[in-house]
Amino acid sequence: MKICVFGAGAIGGLMAAKMAAAESAEVTIIARGPHLAAMQKNGLKLISEGQETIVYPRCVATAEEAGVQDAVIVTLKAHSLAGAAKQMQPLLGPETSIVSAVNGIPWWYFHKIGGQYEGRRVESVDAGGEVSALLAPERAIGCIVYPAADVPEPGVIEHTYGDRFTLGEPSGERTPRVEAVAKALVAAGFKAPVRPKIRDEIWVKLWGNLAFNPISALTVNTLDQLTGDPGQREVARNMMLEAQAIGEALGVRFAIDVDKRIAGAAEVGAHRTSMLQDLERGRPMEIEALLGVIVEFAELTGLPAPTCRTVLALVRARARAAGL
Template identity: 40%
Template structure:
């Protein structure tokens, strides 16, 4: 083990992946199997049948190009109170799940511990350390009701994460990755800190392609450009991305992306793809299902605020009209409300 590995392991001996679904489970499996982390304790927060399968048989990670799955053994629990304080917590929950989990995440962290937040859409900490927008330190109530996440976890602990990784839960204890994967990491302040470098080293050594950046918000908006359009439209139409791009909603995709691009630029971010380039990228995703459509089909609450409501709110802050996104928000909110009533009636 070279000097870099020794330093990284010495700093992060207790690592928790909070939310061991498809992405979180893959992170846990690779970290637990990494020779670089042999002396570290990897723990995942999971639940239900998936938790039982991990405990009984380990997590089976089916990776592209490999005939046999990686079988990883690591600790797993559904009770964060079971764990000792952690040096590093990697959170892969969706935005609307964070408030209820924030107290547990905060309790898990050592005073000097760091938390990597891997999330789609606009995160709760967005304006912390943001020197470009003129809104530094602003809290957005809809993204963090009553400021609970901000107060409990603290934005100064956060390292932002933007991931590109196709992943699917095949069955409890079995996860399939459908692409090589890329994870962008960055401090909200833009600082290229030693902690950022050490965390990047750990994840890179466990099999991920990692890019660190001093402009994490640029990466947030680049991915958001597609998510803001494809997620709500797919839920409303029940369409896969190829069906959306070949159907009448393609003009709405362009309108939504154009508005998102304008808001990002007004807030001081550089989105390196044009709307046209992002649409072509979308065509390349083929018959993929968005996360919002998957949630809808499985009867789960949809991730509306970070992926749809956020652009309408930030548009107002930036004085950029967002009429297409405003309409999408109204429609997807009504759909989510009707689904919630159906769940209540079934219960």
């Protein structure tokens, strides 16, 4: 199976390195800059559980060099997707699937959802249909990312924790294409369960991110500080309860309660959320895919979300003040 990892930063690099090491797929990495140069010269180094592994997957700068793939794993930030979609076109043949390992609500969310919202566009991540026009929702396979990894230097991936990538078709079907991707990931040493209700899992991860990420960017607190402070914890909890009501109105079922979800975040410890890391490194934050979309869905369902609206306004202002 030919699999291309598009945007091989920390998570994409982790997936590519382990699939290449296990030879579970014919892996191509599309990257750029010093990261690409280092991989082409020295291979891709993976540091995981105290062990170092160097692999030599095909590493290229453009989709034209990579050619048509069976599957493309996209590990970009949601706000980068519109620009990247144009660059991805040479990867896409008639049967190419796109595994969207992207945080937040994906552009394909209302594809095959059924009911009154079928086929709607998610403006927060697909403004004017720019993404879906180039990456047809019919190609999409959902993927929730649970591992944590970083790029300490070009060409090097440091895997911190986690080994699960949950997969699912928007329709809930168990298709040959999703099973093929799962097989490649499992053979590489990951857990890759295929779930019939992938949106439920998207929301459980988003549930924490929509609150903890923006609050951490506003307070510069790590997860243990945020969840340990009664005031911040209450704000996060209120945001999560507002979001839960919205998700349930869209047909989502939450398998755990809000306090258990918060407790799970607290157990992670002194973790700097991705939004806080982006702020500190001067990179655009994933505001719209994680929180802007909640306010969009509040308007869609006619439900109130006062705490989410307030925090959204504040974190947008924080991003503008930082020039991001």
